[in-house]
Amino acid sequence: MKITLDIWRQKSRNEKGRFVRYELEEVSPEMSFLEMLDLLNTNLIKRGEDPVAFDHDCREGICGTCGMYVNGHPHGPVKSITTCHLSMREFKDGDTITVEPFRARSFPVIKDLVIDRMSLEHIQVAGGFISVKTGSAPEANTIPVPKKNADEAFDAASCIGCGACVAACKNASAMLFLSAKVSQMALLPHGKPEAKQRAREMVAAMDDMGFGRCSNTGACEAKCPKNIKITNIARLNREYYKAY
Amino acid sequence: MSKVLYSSISQKFIMALAGLFLITFLPVHLGINLLLLNSDPEPFNRAAKFMSDFPVIKIMEIVLFAAIMIHIIYGILLQIQNWIARPVRYKKSNRSETAPFSRFMIWTGGIIFIFLIIHFFNFYFIKLGLVEGDPYNFYDVAWQLFTNPLINIIYWVSFILLGFHLYHAFHSAFQTIGLNHRIWTPLIKGVAFIYAVIIPAGFSLIPLYIWIVSS
Ligand code: HEM
Numbered sequence: 001m002k003i004t005l006d007i008w009r010q011k012s013r014n015e016k017g018r019f020v021r022y023e024l025e026e027v028s029p030e031m032s033f034l035e036m037l038d039l040l041n042t043n044l045i046k047r048g049e050d051p052v053a054f055d056h057d058c059r060e061g062i063c064g065t066c067g068m069y070v071n072g073h074p075h076g077p078v079k080s081i082t083t084c085h086l087s088m089r090e091f092k093d094g095d096t097i098t099v100e101p102f103r104a105r106s107f108p109v110i111k112d113l114v115i116d117r118m119s120l121e122h123i124q125v126a127g128g129f130i131s132v133k134t135g136s137a138p139e140a141n142t143i144p145v146p147k148k149n150a151d152e153a154f155d156a157a158s159c160i161g162c163g164a165c166v167a168a169c170k171n172a173s174a175m176l177f178l179s180a181k182v183s184q185m186a187l188l189p190h191g192k193p194e195a196k197q198r199a200r201e202m203v204a205a206m207d208d209m210g211f212g213r214c215s216n217t218g219a220c221e222a223k224c225p226k227n228i229k230i231t232n233i234a235r236l237n238r239e240y241y242k243a244y
Numbered sequence: 245m246s247k248v249l250y251s252s253i254s255q256k257f258i259m260a261l262a263g264l265f266l267i268t269f270l271p272v273h274l275g276i277n278l279l280l281l282n283s284d285p286e287p288f289n290r291a292a293k294f295m296s297d298f299p300v301i302k303i304m305e306i307v308l309f310a311a312i313m314i315h316i317i318y319g320i321l322l323q324i325q326n327w328i329a330r331p332v333r334y335k336k337s338n339r340s341e342t343a344p345f346s347r348f349m350i351w352t353g354g355i356i357f358i359f360l361i362i363h364f365f366n367f368y369f370i371k372l373g374l375v376e377g378d379p380y381n382f383y384d385v386a387w388q389l390f391t392n393p394l395i396n397i398i399y400w401v402s403f404i405l406l407g408f409h410l411y412h413a414f415h416s417a418f419q420t421i422g423l424n425h426r427i428w429t430p431l432i433k434g435v436a437f438i439y440a441v442i443i444p445a446g447f448s449l450i451p452l453y454i455w456i457v458s459s
């Protein structure tokens with residue numbers, strides 16, 4: 001397949017970036033999207049040019065680093081997958097693909113498609129944990145947890161911190177991410193003792209990081225690769241009100 | 245403690261409460277206005293007089309103005325913060341998954357605000373003595389006003405945009421105050437749709453009826 005790429009190139013944090021077009025002739029539909037970028041970079045290196053920087057680690061949808069904005073969608077046009085799971089089968093011969101970094105004031109571009117996601121880290125550090133050692137797993141029935149809570153907590157815990165919710169949101173709000181981090185704790189007995197402090201501190205950290213405010217648009221839920229639901233955002237709001 | 249007053253969630257909470265109050269006010273306002281369709285001016289004028297004299301309603305009027313101001317101020321504040329949160333825009337961006345009317349809240353809201361000013365000039369300012377007219381006969385004021393096609397068009401357009409605002413606002417407010425439920429939320433969205441159609445339709449009917457009958 002022949003693919004034209006319109007990619008954001010930016011040398012460093014403080015330099016102005018711009019879109020650059022590249023033609024790729026020998027793209028196979030069997031390639032993953034990232035392999036296609038690898039091919040581009042091999043070509044660029046052969047030509048003595050600077051390869052396109054992009055984040056990736058696991059390439060199996062669990063590390064959350066590979067997020068980029070592909071043709072107007074975080075992680076590309078296919079629902080419920082990360083960019084590393086995006087296949088070139090989704091594109092046609094002759095397509096032009098626009099590739100941009102996730103855009104938010106809280107996600108400054110480091111280089112090309114690589115963004116600084118420390119802002120999410122700061123939110124997590126503000127309270128997304130239990131501050132005492134909980135030891136090894138106790139006998140399963142000593143602390144009863146309703147099945148529904150266990151399932152919902154597990155679903156919330158599947159958030160990989162990729163930031164696609166922020167990228168998708170017209171307000172660049174991190175509420176879906178934060179709601180997942182608060183919910184996974186709020187739903188389980190271990191999280192209860194520190195629930196109030198957690199809600200207060202994590203919301204304050206989110207605001208400090210310069211994310212936008214939630215308008216309940218639903219875009220985050222639609223674009224989350226892990227199908228985190230906005231019911232978690234309503235729960236986060238409740239947890240926050242209960243904390244005061 | 246001071247953090248709670250400025251936090252993003254608190255701002256949205258206050259805004260949602262003010263908005264929900266306005267949502268309860270609109271059907272009351274519409275109910276009274278529908279008396280304008282009666283060929284006898286008496287019932288409407290009596291209701292209007294009751295609304296301006298009864299002490300409890302006087303207090304509600306203050307609450308109403310406060311709610312409008314709070315809602316607008318917080319709305320603008322939130323919107324500015326949201327614009328700042330994404331300084332560099334996407335070149336190619338797909339918004340098909342964003343609830344359609346949620347994108348235009350500041351614009352539909354802004355037009356409602358301009359409409360409110362016009363609306364106050366048409367009616368409320370007469371009561372305050374700022375604009376000429378008979379404050380004891382709003383029936384005639386309305387029947388006079390809506391013979392003007394331009395005024396009619398301004399009112400209809402504003403009501404349609406109000407409907408757009410209300411459709412997203414109604415269910416968004418429930419989510420903001422923390423209510424999201426497997427069964428209730430789809431129901432709330434249904435009610436939001438009905439409300440967002442019926443309220444503007446009801447309000448539009450009045451100038452339309454007066455205009456047709458008078459011409
Ligand atoms: C007068 C001018 C108005 C302005 C400038 C305005 C502005 C806004 C804005 C910008 C939002 C979206 C906030 C967000 O992004 O989450 C909003 C939401 C809302 N509006 Fe308005 N609005 C106005 C009038 C009204 C009226 C007349 C009503 C009701 C009768 C109303 C009810 C609501 C409600 C309930 C919400 C939802 C709050 C939430 O999302 O939690 N607004 N308004």
Ligand code: SF4
Binds near residue numbers: 164
């Ligand atoms: S909520 Fe979804 S989109 Fe947001 S960071 Fe977590 S996994 Fe990514």
Ligand code: FES
Binds near residue numbers: 055063
């Ligand atoms: S590279 Fe790890 S999630 Fe895509």
